[in-house]
Amino acid sequence: MTETTQMRTPPREGGDSRSPEYRLAMNALSGLREDLFHDAFAYRPLSRTDADGPLARRLPARLKPHAARIPHAVVAALALLCFYAGTVDGRTDGPLTLLSGLVCAVPVLATLVRPVGAFWMSMAATPVVALLGSSWGDWPWLPGAFLCHTAVLVIVAIRTRPRTAAYMWALTAAYGFLNESFWGAGHYGSNSTPLLVLTAFALLLISVWHIRRDARQQVTAEQTVTAHERSRRTLLEERTTIARELHDVVAHHMSVVAIQAEAAPYRVENPPEELERAFATIRENAVAALTELRRVLGVVRAEDYEAPDAPQPTLGDLDALLANVRDAGLTVDKAVTGAVRELPPGVELSAYRIVQEALSNSLRHAPGATARVEVSYVLGGLGLRVVNTAVPHNTLVKPARHPATTPVGGLRPHPSTGAGHGITGMRERVSMLNGEMTAGPTDAGGYEVAVFLPVAADRTEGEA
DSSP states (O other), X not given: OOOOOOOOOOOOTTOOOSOHHXXXXXXXXXXXXXXXXXXXXXXXXXXXXXXXXXXXXXXXXXXXXXXXXXXXXXHHHHHHHHHXXXXXXXXXXXXXXXXXXXXXXXXXXXXXXXXXXXXXXXXXXXXXHHHHBOXXXXXXXXXXXXXXXXXXXXXXXXXXXXXXXXXXXXXXXXXXXXXXXXXXXXXXXXXXXXXXXXXXHHHHHHHHHHHHHHHHHHHHHHHHHHHHHHHHHHHXXXXXXXXXXXXXXXXXXXXXXXXXXXXXXXXXXXXXXXXXXXXXXXXXXXXXXXXXXXXXXXXXXXXXXXXXXXXXXXXXXXXXXXXHHHHTTOEEEEEEESOOOOOOHHHHHHHHHHHHHHHHXXXXXXXTOEEEEEEEEETTEEEEEEEEOOOOTTOOOOOOOOTTTXXXXXXXXXXXXXTTHHHHHHHXXXXXXXXXXXXXXXXXXXXXXXXXXXXXXXXXXXXX
């Protein structure tokens, strides 16, 4: 005989076995306690209105300096109106009438500094106004209490959040139901339903406004984060592009070092053993450096990247670049000042790319304009200036070709993408060489890019 024993799985420690309805009710009570009971009379002054807000912009010039106090003035006007309404239905014209008006006005004024406490003050003011006023009018909200409570609900809902507004409306409905059920018999009419319908519509509109404002703020925050990430990604892409291009320059020099170190012992008859070991060490280090350089480049190389067949361009290729730019429709001139000399390969490559990107921007953003390229060889380095004129008024602006798909002259393996990425790439190249760069519109309506790339002077130049 086989005995099968079924064991019930014990509930996990700390688990909640209560019904969903019970948990929902407890969450609602917890939210009610947090919003309307916990620290209800905390001091929360109403902030001033933004001087650049949509409301302030519509005001006349003489009222704009006072725009920050407009919400406070509106609340004060509502309090004055509630004071007047509270004195209308008083039994006499004596002190009790003024007291009834004050009881209606104080909760409205309290919304300026203690919004949640103002709601409880308005709830407490309702029976007080009923006792001070006529008992045979609208019940349980006399005119002053009706206007006071409506104003308080609206103001507090604006200052808090939709959940708090829902709790206030529910307590108001409960108060009206209890009054009509136990103390409303014999009165001419009940105005709880009109009050609840009016405030429900008002609170619904305010809740929609809150949700729309929060959504707009969230979208703005996400757009800011997206723009920051896009800018960061663009910066990394530009740095990766620069690293790929400089690989050829560095690899060439390291290859030359390795070859010369290997051939140097054969140029000397009977070289010392120490010299042979030194050259062998130099060659081994050069080869190891080339290996590590290729490995690092493989990390930053994109999957769709194809190494260029031609060597990296230099300033000697500017004429071919300008010819291609002219074929694309941009009239461009070149001026060279100073003694033309060979510069370090990294400076030559960066200078070429900066001129190329500046001309690409001129083609893309200034159709019909003319451009000028100035190259200045000075003692301390290289100066570049690319400036284009303003777009003629009678020029028909056509959609520009995207530089990522149609590079100028076809000489750039991975050009910068639009939306200011070209400026980012230029600044990265200049920063890499410890240079200086300015870019901005000219007084004539064009655009100018000015760059200085420092170059260490050779000894022969210093002696000359």
